Amino acid sequence: MATAPTIIPENDPRNPVPFPLPRAAGPDQVPSHVPEALIRSTNMLFNPEFLADPYAYFSGMHEKLPPIFYDVGRIGNAWQLTKHEDAFFALRHGEYFSSASSTPFPRDPSDYFYFLPIEIDPPMHRKYRAIVDPLVNPQAVLKWEERIRKLSNDLIDSVIEKGECEFTEDFARPLPVCVFLDLMGLPQDMRDQFVTWVVQLLKTFDPTQMIGTMKVIGDYLKSAIEDKRKNPDEGMISRIVHAAPNGEPLSDKEIFGFVFFVFIAGIDTVYATLNNIWYWLARNPDRRHEMMADPDNINAQVEELLRVFSVTFSGRILKQDLELRGVQMKAGDRITSILPACNYDPDVFPEPRKVDFHRPRKPILAFAGGVHSCMGAHLARLEIKIGLQEWLKRIPEFSVKPGAEIKYPPSAVVGPEPLPLVW
Ligand code: HEM
Numbered sequence: 001m002a003t004a005p006t007i008i009p010e011n012d013p014r015n016p017v018p019f020p021l022p023r024a025a026g027p028d029q030v031p032s033h034v035p036e037a038l039i040r041s042t043n044m045l046f047n048p049e050f051l052a053d054p055y056a057y058f059s060g061m062h063e064k065l066p067p068i069f070y071d072v073g074r075i076g077n078a079w080q081l082t083k084h085e086d087a088f089f090a091l092r093h094g095e096y097f098s099s100a101s102s103t104p105f106p107r108d109p110s111d112y113f114y115f116l117p118i119e120i121d122p123p124m125h126r127k128y129r130a131i132v133d134p135l136v137n138p139q140a141v142l143k144w145e146e147r148i149r150k151l152s153n154d155l156i157d158s159v160i161e162k163g164e165c166e167f168t169e170d171f172a173r174p175l176p177v178c179v180f181l182d183l184m185g186l187p188q189d190m191r192d193q194f195v196t197w198v199v200q201l202l203k204t205f206d207p208t209q210m211i212g213t214m215k216v217i218g219d220y221l222k223s224a225i226e227d228k229r230k231n232p233d234e235g236m237i238s239r240i241v242h243a244a245p246n247g248e249p250l251s252d253k254e255i256f257g258f259v260f261f262v263f264i265a266g267i268d269t270v271y272a273t274l275n276n277i278w279y280w281l282a283r284n285p286d287r288r289h290e291m292m293a294d295p296d297n298i299n300a301q302v303e304e305l306l307r308v309f310s311v312t313f314s315g316r317i318l319k320q321d322l323e324l325r326g327v328q329m330k331a332g333d334r335i336t337s338i339l340p341a342c343n344y345d346p347d348v349f350p351e352p353r354k355v356d357f358h359r360p361r362k363p364i365l366a367f368a369g370g371v372h373s374c375m376g377a378h379l380a381r382l383e384i385k386i387g388l389q390e391w392l393k394r395i396p397e398f399s400v401k402p403g404a405e406i407k408y409p410p411s412a413v414v415g416p417e418p419l420p421l422v423w
């Protein structure tokens with residue numbers, strides 16, 4: 001049994017202290033304070049039971065596993081939180097839960113840069129969000145409505161006459177990539193290239209492939225950053241490049257880590273969510289009809305679908321010892337909030353697997369919560385809403401292509417693909 005490190009250096013981009021923090025993995029790296037009774041080895045993202053039906057698995061966690069357990073596996077050992085209340089606490093208490101080294105993307109320790117704003121704790125975190133939030137707050141995203149409607153219809157135009165499509169490639173992936181390119185101020189002719197990069201970087205667990213792809217994407221983003229320095233525009237890259245909070249411009253590494261993280265965060269999360277929703281719609285014509293018959297309830301429909309089909313997780317590291325639900329955790333322990341399981345917590349959402357468009361409103365954790373809650377949540381909601389409205393208007397009847405075997409590839413962003421549909 002190894003002992004967890006007890007000192008967490010401050011994550012401050014101006015002071016590149018010894019990051020990344022170590023990521024213990026495997027049974028011989030379990031800290032001595034973890035009780036045997038709470039150790040599991042779910043191997044979740046690769047577990048055949050999980051991959052057969054991830055959402056049944058997330059829901060079943062409340063019956064089959066302790067509410068807090070210590071998972072030991074090849075991609076890292078960590079405490080797992082499945083109760084809504086516990087994850088909500090973790091997300092809102094930065095004094096205990098640090099975001100240091102919270103993403104799995106490898107970087108050169110001798111030339112370390114942070115993914116911003118996700119890897120920075122308050123109070124410094126605030127300055128980064130203040131730069132970009134004005135472009136993605138609820139009011140600001142309204143200006144994207146017509147553009148997203150047009151993009152959605154263009155994508156539908158390209159498949160509607162064929163009577164079938166592979167939904168991921170033909171709709172779910174290009175839509176958020178096109179929106180991302182517009183938001184960042186990048187040219188639309190980079191669409192196919194970005195689609196390829198998203199798949200190469202975010203659908204692998206192989207660090208060598210990740211490093212290679214990050215280099216290629218990074219080179220492109222660096223040249224885009226240089227371009228925006230000389231040619232400012234309304235896009236997010238330009239806004240980050242020219243920001244000077246308290247009169248102090250961001251460093252090159254801050255700008256790079258910020259722009260890169262928006263790319264990482266804003267594409268596969270959306271397309272996995274769309275794939276999950278369309279897979280469900282394709283198998284539930286009565287629910288589709290119910291949605292179409294109640295168009296004024298679209299916002300609640302989107303919210304409920306985001307609850308039922310949350311796609312990702314939230315990682316933290318403990319800054320100080322903490323007892324939660326009687327479990328003693330120590331500074332240095334890694335913690336994962338299993339957000340999709342939290343959204344199936346029966347204490348908060350009775351009959352959690354039932355898709356109920358009239359549920360009393362409670363905070364869902366699809367976009368996490370607290371200071372790091374998703375920066376793109378309003379934009380993502382809009383993409384999902386408009387995608388649904390336009391698709392259901394033009395292709396109201398559709399189903400999964402007969403004979404198609406739908407699989408969930410192992411990924412930290414959960415969604416079925418490919419998804420062949422017919423109508
Ligand atoms: C359905 C789609 C999406 C889902 C489910 C999602 C989910 C999440 C979650 C769970 C977090 C918090 C992670 C944590 O606490 O560790 C997060 C953060 C973030 N997301 Fe999203 N996201 C989505 C779309 C987007 C989009 C479209 C963008 C950008 C345009 C975006 C940008 C970000 C950024 C920058 C952060 C970090 C925020 C911070 O640290 O302050 N996301 N997202």
